[in-house]
Amino acid sequence: MLDHHWETAFGDLNIGLRLDDGTLTWSASREGVVLTSPAPIRLTGADGEDLLTGLSFVSTGERAVHEDYELIVGKRVGGHRVEHRERTVRFRISAGELSVVLRAAADGVALRLVLHGLRGRNIRGGDVHLRLPAAARTWPLTYTPWYETIRFSSSLDVLEPGDYGFPFLAQIDSGLHVLATEADLDGRYGGALARYTGAGELAFTLAEDVTLLADEVASPWRVLIAGDLATIVSSHLVEDLAPAAAEPAPGWARPGRAAWSWWSDFFSGAHLDKQMRMLDYAAARGWEYVLVDCGWDPAWMPDLVSAASTRGIGVFVWVAWDRLGTDEQRRQLAEWASWGVAGIKVDFMESEAQSRYRWYDSVIAECRRVGLMINFHGSVIPRGWARTHPHVMSYEAVRGAEYYVFYGEPLTAEHNTILPYTRNVVGSADYTPVTFSAKGRQTTEAHELALAVVLESGLLHFADEIGEYQARPIAQAAIERIPAHWDETRLLGGRPGEYAVLARRSGDDWFIGAVAAGRSVDTDIDLAGLGVGPGHRITLIEDDADGGLTESRHPGGVGRLLLRLRPNGGALCVAARGEPTARRRDRPAVRVDSPLLFARPGTDARIRAEVTGGGEVHLEVPPDWPSPRLIRREPGADGTEVSWSVPVPESFSPSRLAVLAVHAGRPRAAERSVIAHVRVAHPFGPGETALERVRPTRSSNGFGPVEVDRSNGGGDPGDGRPMHVAGHHFEHGLGVCAPASITYAVGGTAHTFVAGVGIDDETPESAPATCRVLADGRVVAEVTVTPGEPVRPLEADITGARLLELVVEQAGAGEVTPHIDWIAPRVQA
Structure with missing residues (x-):
């Protein structure tokens, strides 16, 4: 058969394709140095069928690719220009047609397969292979689909055959490296891993079978970023190959720093007071966000959002993916957004x-x-979504600081010094750095601090307990300065597994982070080459001899600066023009007349608010409610008085609690609006209402969240077991831990509350507990329960009460806190 060869090139990078005796191979080189020697391209059906049988050439064409796009998150935000050469070669195959698309760029090459006429076929296994020097140095991680294994140093001649995760870095010769990864991946295909078979050969291999759902389906790009380490670290080839965003980046999507309590206190996400503490700290530092992890309660989340909004801070909320698994479940996203939540x-x-x-x-x-x-x-891992979906701020897909506390496994300094050359090249990595208090930590304090610059994330979570930062004023002053928005990134020196020195610019300020592994490293940084001059003020933070931090100041015109990195150590250099901008700014104020209203379906709820210091005023209603009608807007005593009429939908039931948000400012704008909330409740009745099916207006719990139809369990949501009291199982109720309080808006229509109460068998050695029922703040029933005794019945007259509160307190001394079950709590109206 005829031997066909096609290629395309950009500068000194070349990618070629060959059809020889029915077999497809590809190769790539840079300046004559082979990146991958001819390696096969295969395509296999799920039944083992070779889908590339009968290959015959149809046509080819070449074009220049010119594209412009903006990034709002990543190693270099702002405008990007794509200049590539692309060749498409089309073949006929037995089952349809195949196009192989080749791309060449200044910083690498890529290819993808486009399948025509194979709708309904299943694809399995490897497709594009790589053939690297058999003794090439590499820095892999063992594959898992969440990419959280540790990265290590090896060479291909001793690397065990098996599955490894992308991006996969290999050294071709003394100054040339390649980083293999994927780009442009969505639900039309599936993700791949790097399957190493030995002798320098690996293949892009599907982690799971793929079904072709259209007449034309393209695989993700198989990407080789190629060059010296500085080229690889600064590359945006993955984003360059990704599809353009359907719309411009929204103003409400912006990177930032976040206070986050989970790392130091697993179950703190269930407690409003702890999140308010994080909010206060974030506001004092000038950070942009608070992230509330698992266990948060819809009963109090609007209150946190409102308090955060007065400081211009956004709130992220945690959710497990399977709670968003259906269209119905995903509707709650619109509800959270209507409260003013910033992200998930x-x-x-x-x-x-x-x-x-x-x-x-x-x-x-x-x-x-x-x-x-x-x-x-x-x-x-990221596959270019920073370009395609600019509201995606970050990804984990990295073995980060949670491994200290969640798994009890220290992170190696070697792992940390590999990440800048591998995982972080392809997109933001939410490592959650700066964990001084980590048990078993092998790194120095300056190493920990420097990770906030060495590793980039569109959401930069400072993970340690805030008291640890307050105890280290040098570190606390530094983390006030470090941003999550970078205009430029440069690798100044290093080698994977040994050390890394990265410089990142935000505006006129440069932040230089350096981390070392194993041995000490001396390296000097060329500040003048970064444009640092007399107008800058330079602060250098290093490890001191006693295991702490030391700080020194240097003139902006110093030119070069020596960094002396201790074993497993680090350094942080800040070259800033002037002092940080003032964090205080005037914010509007919003006051609503009635934070709690009662309304029945088919009626109108009347909302009145007074806004001072604001411009635009807007009322956000739940996603399934009709649009509000503005009744009046006129000057008031201290600002602007605004009122709306909101039709209450027929679907509104006693089990629902609607949260309406009054915004001073434009909702979901770059400058966050100030928000006040109004809760609208359906009066109870007629008949009986099961409280475990009703959203409370307020809720607090001694340990973790209030559980529904389960015991309190541990501190995570849903970790309780079926409720058992004195050996008897109960199907419905509420599991709490003293002290606890749950408030329901009953609306003055109910007359009786009934329930059983008892201490769950999961705390048999606990102290007794007193359980009270309050109607509009007045105690109407009370009982004290002890471990092991049967459920005690409790009934109360709540006639005319608007609010019903269930309160539990520990009664007497005891080291074990009681877990109480409210068994089948019911309100009769």
Whole structure:
């Protein structure tokens, strides 16, 4: 058969394709140095069928690719220009047709397969292979679909055959490296891993079978970023190959720093007071966000959002992916957005399956529609979504600081010094750095501090207990300065597994982070080459001899600065023009006349608010409510008085509690509006209402969230067991831990409350507990329960009460806090 060869090139980079005796191979080189020697391209059906049989050439064409796009998150935000050369070669195959698309760029090459006429076929296994020097140095991680194994140093001649995760870095010769990864992946295909078979050969291999759902389906780009380490670290080839965003980046999507309590206090997400403490700290530092992890309660989340809004701070909320698994479940995203929530942290996807990517597509689209940013945890690596979906701020897909506390496994300094050259090249990595108090920590304090600059994340979570930062004034002053928005990134020196020195610019300020692994390292940085001059003030933070931090000041015109990195140590250099901008700014104020209203379906709820210091005023209603009607807007005693009439939908029931948000400012704008909330409740009745099916107006619990139809359990949501008291099982009720309080808006229509109460068998050695029922703040029933005794019945007259509160307190001394079950709590009206 005829031997056909096609290629395309950009500068000194070349990518070629060859058809020889029915076999497809590809190769790539840079300045004559082979990046991958001729390696096969294969395509296999799920039944083992070779889908490339009968290959025959049809046509070819070449074009220049010119594109412009903007990034709002990543190593270099702002405008980007794509200049590529592309060649498409089309073949006929037995089952349809195949196009192989070749791309060459200044910083690498890529290819993808486009399948025509194979709708309904299943694809399995590897497609594009790589052939690297058999003794090439590499820095892999063992594959898992959540990419959280540790990175290590090896060479291909000793690397065990098996599955490894992308991006996969290999050293071709003394100055040339390649980083293999994927780009442009969505629910039309599935994710791949790097399957190493030995002798320098690996293949892009599907983690799970893919079904072709259209007449024309393109695989993700198989990407080789190529060059010296500085070229690889600064590359945007993954974003360059991704599709353009359907719409310009929204103003409400912006990177920032976040206070986050989970790392130091697992179950703090269930407690409003702890989140208010984080809010206060974030406001004092000038940070942009608070992220509330698992256990948060819709009963109090609007209060946190409102308090945060007065300081210009946004709130992210955690949710497990399977709580957003259906269209019905995803409707709650619109509800959270209507409260003023800024974004979501979605967790535990842990899959490369095509079906999971279709889920990603749905969640990303719905969050864009309702105005929520996204931080993906337990996730796949970035494949260019920073360009395609600019409201996606960050991803985990990295072994980060949670491994200190959640798994008790220290992070190696070697791992940290590999990440800038691998995982962080392809997109934001939510490592959650700066954990001084980590048990078993192998790194120095300056190393920990420097990670906030060495590793980039569109949401920069400072993970340690805030008291640890307050005890280190040098570190606290530094984390006030470090931003999450970078205009430029440069690698100044290093080698994977040994050390890394990165410089990142934000405006006129440069932040230089350096981390070392194993041995000490001396390296000097060329400040003048960065444009640092007499107008800058330079602060250098290093490790001192006693294991703490030391700070020195240097003139801006110093030119060069020596960094002396201790073993497993680090350094942070800040070259800033002037002092930080003032964090205080005038904010509007919003006051609503009635934070709680009662209304029945088919009636109108009347909302009145007074706004001072604001411009635009807007009322946001739940997504399934009709639009509000503005009644009047006129000057008031201290500002502007605004009132609305809101039709209450027929679907509104006693189990629902609607939260309406009055915004001073434009909702979901770059400058966050100030928000006050009005809760609208349906009066109870007629008949009996089960409280475990009703959303409370207020809720607090001694340990973790209030559980529904389960015991309190541990501190995580849903971790209780079926309720048992004195050996008897109960199906319905509320599980709490003393002290606890749950408030319901009953609306003055009910007359009787009934329930059983008892201490759950999961705390048999606990102290006794007193359980009280309050009607409009007045105690109307009370009983004290002890471990092991049967459920005590409790009945109360609540005639005319608007609010019903269930309170539990520990009664007497005891080391074990009682877990109490409210068994089948019912209100009769």
